[in-house]
Amino acid sequence: VTGDKPPMPVISPEDTTICQGDLIRLHATRDSTTDRYVWSLADQLTFQKTSDSLLPVNAAGAYRVVAISAQSCPSDTSGPVTVHISADTALEVSGDLTIQRGSSVTLTAAGSDGTISWSPVIAISPVTGTSVTVNPMTDTRYTATLTNTLGCMTTRSVNVTVNSSFQPAYNRIITPNGDGINDKLIIDRLSGYPNNRLQIFDESGKLIYQKNGYNNDWDGRVNGRLVAKGSYYFVLFIDHEVKIKGSFTVIH
DSSP, X not given: OOOOOXXXXXXXXXXXXXXXXXXXXXXXXXXXXXXXXXXXXXXXXXXXXXXXXXXXXXXXXXXXXXXXXXXXXXXXXXXXXXXXEOOOOOEEEOOOEEEETTOOEEEEEEESSSEEEEESOSSEEOSBSSEEEEOOSSOEEEEEEEEOTTSOEXXXXXXXXXXXXXXXXXXXXEOOSSSSSSOSOOBTTGGGOOSEEEEEEOTTOOEEEEEETOOSXXXXXXXXXXXXXXXXXXXXXXXXXXXXXXXXXXXX
């Protein structure tokens, strides 16, 4: 067989790292004497295309190529180009959790160097970082996404199950003196039930205070003046249903 021997091809890009599942195209230099290319991975024939110098790959290893002329004369084998798969995407998150509606819980994530973002952006703060606080009102699956310096991403998820049964708990003494202790009527986990209504009555049964969407802010005052010390009664409605009938004592 006679014919011109093609020059040894050169592969580009040079050694590189890609993300797991990504694809990179290796390109062999072209020459007018070349008719086809034979690619090898670790000395094993892996791909052959007539008149095409591109090879898409997604596997790690050392790739080489030989240019073949129309007369089947082979070039010298090219130098290797090594493709690495980034393994720097380790990520672990906290386990599945169950909370009472209106409560908050901390979710954590740890892994390789990079940035961690969380989704969905529902009842969560902050939305990035290794530690976030969530207080969903319904069952929610939160997903942490780690993006490393190469842009490679991996995800892990944690399920937060919400117990919606209302468990009444509140302070039975109010001392509105501004010391930060029992200054207000606080009903636990009320933030999880924004569709509420609170009514407060004095000992005679007179309605002295009511509010739709109560958010634990009654400080023992009516029209800016402290109520008299003594016993008071209240009713808490949630979604128009009575959830608590209780009493407390104002001391000052």
